[in-house]
Amino acid sequence: MKKTGAEILVESLKHEGVNVVFGIPGGVVLKIFDVLHQQKDVEVVLTRHEQGAAHMAEGYAKATGKPGVALVTSGPGMTNIVTGLADAFMDSVPLVALTGQVSTSLIGNDAFQEADNVGISRPCTKHNVLVKDVNDLAHTIKEAFYIATTGRPGPVLVDIPKDVSTNKAEFKYPERVHLRGYNPTYEGNKYQIKQAAEAILTAKRPVIYVGGGVLFSDASDEVLELAELTQTPVTMTLMGLGSFPGTHPLSMGMLGMHGGYWTNMAMHQADLLIAVGARFDDRVTGRLADFSPGAQVIHIDIDPTSIKKNVDAHIPIVGDVKTVLRQLNALLRSMNGNQSDLKEERRPWWGQIEEWKRAHPLRYQQDEKVTKPQYVIDKLFQITDHEGIIATDVGQHQMWAAQYFKGSRPRTFLTSGGLGTMGFGFPAALGAQKAYPDRLVVCITSEGSFQMNLQELATAVVYKLPVKIVLINNHFHGMVRQWQDLFYEGRYASSYLGKIPDFVKLAEAYGMLGLRALKPAEVEPVLRQGLEHDGPVLMDFHVDPFENCYPMIPAGGAHHEMVLEDPPDLRKTEKGTKKKVEEGEGVLPA
Amino acid sequence: MERIISVLVENKVGVLARVAGLFSARGYNIESLSVAPTLDPTTSMITIVTQGDDRVIEQIIKQLNKVIEVLKVVDLTETNYLDRETALIKIHTRPEHRDEAIRIADIFRAKIVDSSPTTYTVEVTGDVDKVEALINLLKPLGIKELVRTGRVAIAREAAKASVRREPQAAKA
Numbered sequence: 001m002k003k004t005g006a007e008i009l010v011e012s013l014k015h016e017g018v019n020v021v022f023g024i025p026g027g028v029v030l031k032i033f034d035v036l037h038q039q040k041d042v043e044v045v046l047t048r049h050e051q052g053a054a055h056m057a058e059g060y061a062k063a064t065g066k067p068g069v070a071l072v073t074s075g076p077g078m079t080n081i082v083t084g085l086a087d088a089f090m091d092s093v094p095l096v097a098l099t100g101q102v103s104t105s106l107i108g109n110d111a112f113q114e115a116d117n118v119g120i121s122r123p124c125t126k127h128n129v130l131v132k133d134v135n136d137l138a139h140t141i142k143e144a145f146y147i148a149t150t151g152r153p154g155p156v157l158v159d160i161p162k163d164v165s166t167n168k169a170e171f172k173y174p175e176r177v178h179l180r181g182y183n184p185t186y187e188g189n190k191y192q193i194k195q196a197a198e199a200i201l202t203a204k205r206p207v208i209y210v211g212g213g214v215l216f217s218d219a220s221d222e223v224l225e226l227a228e229l230t231q232t233p234v235t236m237t238l239m240g241l242g243s244f245p246g247t248h249p250l251s252m253g254m255l256g257m258h259g260g261y262w263t264n265m266a267m268h269q270a271d272l273l274i275a276v277g278a279r280f281d282d283r284v285t286g287r288l289a290d291f292s293p294g295a296q297v298i299h300i301d302i303d304p305t306s307i308k309k310n311v312d313a314h315i316p317i318v319g320d321v322k323t324v325l326r327q328l329n330a331l332l333r334s335m336n337g338n339q340s341d342l343k344e345e346r347r348p349w350w351g352q353i354e355e356w357k358r359a360h361p362l363r364y365q366q367d368e369k370v371t372k373p374q375y376v377i378d379k380l381f382q383i384t385d386h387e388g389i390i391a392t393d394v395g396q397h398q399m400w401a402a403q404y405f406k407g408s409r410p411r412t413f414l415t416s417g418g419l420g421t422m423g424f425g426f427p428a429a430l431g432a433q434k435a436y437p438d439r440l441v442v443c444i445t446s447e448g449s450f451q452m453n454l455q456e457l458a459t460a461v462v463y464k465l466p467v468k469i470v471l472i473n474n475h476f477h478g479m480v481r482q483w484q485d486l487f488y489e490g491r492y493a494s495s496y497l498g499k500i501p502d503f504v505k506l507a508e509a510y511g512m513l514g515l516r517a518l519k520p521a522e523v524e525p526v527l528r529q530g531l532e533h534d535g536p537v538l539m540d541f542h543v544d545p546f547e548n549c550y551p552m553i554p555a556g557g558a559h560h561e562m563v564l565e566d567p568p569d570l571r572k573t574e575k576g577t578k579k580k581v582e583e584g585e586g587v588l589p590a
Numbered sequence: 591m592e593r594i595i596s597v598l599v600e601n602k603v604g605v606l607a608r609v610a611g612l613f614s615a616r617g618y619n620i621e622s623l624s625v626a627p628t629l630d631p632t633t634s635m636i637t638i639v640t641q642g643d644d645r646v647i648e649q650i651i652k653q654l655n656k657v658i659e660v661l662k663v664v665d666l667t668e669t670n671y672l673d674r675e676t677a678l679i680k681i682h683t684r685p686e687h688r689d690e691a692i693r694i695a696d697i698f699r700a701k702i703v704d705s706s707p708t709t710y711t712v713e714v715t716g717d718v719d720k721v722e723a724l725i726n727l728l729k730p731l732g733i734k735e736l737v738r739t740g741r742v743a744i745a746r747e748a749a750k751a752s753v754r755r756e757p758q759a760a761k762a
Contacts, residue, residue, distance in 0.1 A: 122608055123615050127658045130603070147658060181600060181661045305652040308645070 002168040005134040005160065009098070012141040014041050015173045018069050020060070020434055021045070021098075022053040026073025027113060028100035028162040033071075037389040045434060045463055048455035050077050052427040054084020055453065059094045059431025062414045064371075065218065067094040067148050068431060074100040075113030078159075079120065085155045086124040090418025091239060092216060094153035096144050097121075101161040104132055117159040126154030134167040139174045141187065144326055146177040151184030152303040153216050184302060188317040188324035195315045196274075196298045197331045201342070203272035203296075205349045206232045209255065209284075212239030212395045212417070213277015213301060213321050220244065220410045222325035223276060229332055231343045233353060237264045237278050238402055239548035241413040246386065246406030252353065256284040258399040259555045261562055262356035264551070267292055268559040269352070275299045276320040280310040290558035300324050360551070360564055362403055371520045373472045373543040374400050379524055380470055383406065383531060388440030389414065389432050393425035393449030396549045401444045406413060423452030426469065430456060434464040440468070440531070448497055457510040460536040468530055469538045474545040475499055475581055481497075482548045486569055487555075489565065492577055507538035516540045543580050592621075594666040594673060594743045597636040600659035601627055609636060609660070612653045618642060622675070624738035633661060637742050652667050666743050673743035677721050678703070679712045682732035691731055698724045709734060 003011070009032055013021070020043045025033040036044050047053040049074045057068030072081055078099040088095040102111040118130045125146045131140050137160070144156040200206060214223055220243045227234050227250045234244045235255040244251055252263040267273070273295045278284070285291045289312060299306075299313035300321055307316045317324055336342065364374040377400050386407040391414040392398040398415060405413055409586030414432060416424035429443035450471055460467055472478075480495040513533050517526040523541060530539040551562040599605045606625060613620050622639040642650065647665065654663045666673075683691050688710070695702055695712050696721060704711035714724050718741065725736065 118604060119607070122604070123611055179658060182658045303656070305649065305656055309649060 003171045004031065004035070004168050005137050005165040006035040008134065008137050008169065008171045009141065009160065009165065010035045010039065010042060011171060012138050012173060013069065016145045017066070021069040021071045022047055022056040022060075022074065022431065023071035023098075024050055024053060024077060026077050026100060028074045028102060029071065029077075029160075029165070031162070031165045032100070032160070039118075044071075045459065046425070048458050049453065050080030051083055051423065052430075052453050052456040052459065054081040054086070054095070054097070055421075055424050055427035056431035056434070056456075056459075057095055057097075057422070058084060058088050058091075059391060059414055061088075061093050061095055061431075062428065063411050063432035064435045065216070065411065066144055067096050069096050069098065071098045072100070073113065074102055074117070076117045077113075077116055078117045082120060082124065083419075083423075085121055085157065087416055087419040087421045087424060088125065088155040089124045091416065092212060093155065094148040094216075095155035095158040095284070096148050097125075097155060099157060100158050100165075101130065101159045103163040104161045105163070107161065110311050117157065119264040121157045124155070125157050126152075126249075127141035127271055128157035128159065130159040130161075131164050132161070134164050134169040137164060137169070138171060142174050143177050143179060147179075147182065150369040151182070152213075152306075153503055158452070171218055178331075184320075185304075185318050185512045186302075186323050188300065188327055190327070192315055192317045193324065193327050193331060196300075196317060196328060199272055199296055199298060199315060199336055200230050200232070200274065200332065201336060204345075205266075205270050206230070206272040206274060206346075207252075207266055207270040207295075208234040208274045208276065209267070209278055210240045210243055210276045211232060211237040214240055214243040215277075215410050217277060217302070217321040219277070219322035219325055222322055224248075225329050226325055226332070229329060229336065231346045231350075232274070233350065234264060235259070235267070237281070237284055237417070238398075238415060240278065241402060241405055241415075242407050242410050243499055245408035247408060248388060248467070254402050256281075257286070258403065258549055260357070260362065260403070260550065261360035261551050261564065262353050264531040264553065264559040264562055265356045266353050270295045273297045275301070275313075276325070277301060279303075282310070284559045285310060286553045287556055287558045288562075290560075292559070318581075364547075367521060368520060370544045371517065371523055373397060373474065373541075373547055374404065375403050375520065376470065376472060376517075376527075376541045376543065377401055380442065380444070380527055383524070383527055384440065384442070385527060388412065389429075389436065391415070391425045391429035391432060391441065391443045393443075393445040394420045394422045395446055395449060396474075396482065397446045397449075397472040399479075399549045400472075418430030422449040426447075426450060426467070427453050427456050427459075429467045429469075430460055430463075430465050433467050434463070437465075441466075442468045442470055442531075444470045444472070446478060447471060447475065447503070448477045454506070455577025457507070457512065457536075457538075461511050464534075464535070466535050466537075469536070470502060470527070470530075470534075471538060471540050473503070473542050474547070475541050476545055478545075479549070481546075485546075485548060486552075486567075490570070496577060496581075503538055503540040513537040514540065516542070518542050546578075591641065591643065592667070593642060594671065594720050594741065595640065595647075595651065595654070596664050596666055596743060597638065597654055597660055598662040598676050599634050599636055599657075600629070600661065601632050601634040602659060605634070605657075605659045606636065608657055609638075610653065612650070612657070613638075613640065616649075616653075618646065619695045620649065622738075624740040624742050637740070639741055664745070666745060670746045670748070672697055672746060673741045674715055675718060675721055675739050675741045676713065676715045677725070677736065678739045679725065679728055679733060680704075680712070680735040681710055681712065681728050682708060682734055683710050684708075687731050691728070694724070694727050700724060
């Protein structure tokens with residue numbers, strides 16, 4: 001019996017094991033929503049904005065490792081998910097975006113709510129396809145999921161014209177995908193792996209530098225084995241947090257622009273970098289000319305374009321991180337007779353790192369009057385013992401969260417790395433909560449980021465997603481203000497947001513619990529009350545508006561050129577701004 | 591340094607846009623481009639002439655390899671190759687110049703493929719130097735219009751063993 005395109009789509013989703021899609025209906029996808037409405041296997045989460053849907057699908061994918069699915073209408077529905085696609089593309093998030101399109105007979109006619117979905121999304125998707133014939137729909141969906149989840153994962157967009165969803169065809173879901181131009185390399189080159197093993201055993205000051213690829217390849221155990229086998233300290237990129245236990249003695253935490261002093265110094269002094277599923281982003285490397293000047297580089301990545309893009313690799317290994325590390329670990333085990341010797345050999349290196357750490361640990365001064373933002377985050381992690389899933393937004397709070405996070409479970413630190421999308425955190429937290437209704441999901445955000453997607457409070461309440469929002473409220477675009485302090489002589493151009501809105505009332509308006517902590521003494525009680533609450537909660541923490549995030553490698557600086565605290569001549573405020581902040585004024589009048 | 595890259599692709603809508611987009615998104619210019627189906631009508635060959643140092647070209651080739659519909663990428667510059675382009679050149683021909691135009695065309699083994707009382711259209715095929723030399727000689731006569739195909743290139747048979755530039759160039 002023939003099925004309509006909409007039925008074929010929904011059946012295909014079931015075959016792919018999809019049980020939730022995030023989206024908003026509209027003219028050309030009504031048929032698809034109608035079919036979804038009449039079945040129970042695939043649940044629809046109706047979001048309040050398509051951008052929310054895209055980030056929820058990302059949060060779902062980052063937390064589970066399974067592809068997230070967003071379903072939106074043509075024109076503005078599609079253009080609203082572009083940020084989510086670009087974010088997923090940068091951070092290698094497996095995402096399948098299903099977009100409606102005007103009927104095939106109208107394409108190109110400037111029809112109502114028409115946009116060139118495939119053209120707009122081409123530079124920010126791994127692949128995209130316009131389906132022009134209902135007979136092509138099933139295999140296109142199969143291919144979309146295959147491409148999104150294999151190799152270096154990424155977003156795939158399938159554009160479905162209205163008549164394709166209403167036309168009928170025989171449905172047979174293909175069992176296999178054949179794409180003659182797409183064959184990711186999984187196994188590493190044996191000769192290169194041997195070279196790598198020899199380099200690792202002879203290095204005096206090695207560092208393992210891991211990125212998000214470890215999470216998507218599910219290779220945390222292999223990284224742990226490599227680190228212990230070779231007694232090598234491990235640093236994680238922002239995207240890699242959670243892939244190596246933060247409390248492990250070999251963990252050095254995050255590196256890069258706001259990484260630890262000891263971590264960046266270790267990067268600078270290293271004689272061997274073992275880069276695993278990382279791409280030498282500029283926020284990680286700082287000034288390339290002075291990046292790890294004495295280090296040989298082993299670079300393991302499934303994406304050949306990541307290798308030698310920014311930093312030259314002496315031993316490049318293209319392959320799946322998990323597969324390559326298994327090969328490498330097996331070889332190391334057979335080569336390395338005496339592990340305790342290695343531990344002894346590397347003691348001076350580890351001692352040096354410990355010394356750097358003692359000299360300049362992460363620190364903040366909490367007094368009785370004004371809450372420090374780091375204190376809120378530190379307390380949160382103390383109370384939750386780094387359990388639960390953390391989703392962050394973008395800015396100072398994100399960096400503090402990354403600095404203080406010591407979680408040991410993969411896929412528990414969800415953040416927007418490459419694109420740096422403010423507004424990512426809250427919907428991503430909702431997506432993760434949808435995947436794991438019984439786990440603790442905390443969104444660490446700020447008033448600036450949160451207001452970029454706060455409409456999804458409705459989604460949290462309607463779908464009973466008990467996300468705990470920890471809002472670090474400093475009344476500023478904090479990271480912007482920090483850069484203005486450091487590089488623009490304290491002129492706060494368009495960075496002051498004021499004490500608006502009243503977030504507690506906002507939460508209450510959506511029918512959820514809102515809490516506020518104005519003083520340091522209120523922080524812990526509010527956190528405890530919020531975390532114990534049986535439902536979504538918004539906790540508004542008013543913090544020191546002028547706290548800056550350190551260590552910091554200034555833009556264009558190298559790892560050893562970190563700034564560790566506010567320079568003594570720092571102009572803390574532009575004339576009048578501090579007064580306005582203290583008096584609680586709303587927004588700056590013109 | 592000039593590079594000639596041939597890219598075998600699926601003969602499908604949007605593939606050229608994706609390939610061209612890889613260049614424009616990184617600020618690399620395509621100097622010439624030619625696209626046509628191969629013996630197998632489901633595939634097309636794209637020949638791209640571009641400029642770049644080794645690092646840029648390595649990145650371009652890797653990025654091209656990453657496109658799902660790209661089947662094979664060969665940097666012909668790395669090997670011994672033949673390249674040709676065709677130009678159609680419409681020239682003004684006053685009566686006293688008509689013989690001269692034919693003589694120049696003959697020297698270059700070019701053909702007069704269209705003629706009117708005041709113009710000739712000359713067709714020439716050859717490598718870039720030859721085509722440009724002809725254009726330069728015809729300029730004094732007055733070139734009314736000029737179209738060039740962009741280059742196509744093919745590896746010489748004896749050199750084929752070494753044409754694959756990136757043995758590890760897998761997709762991701």
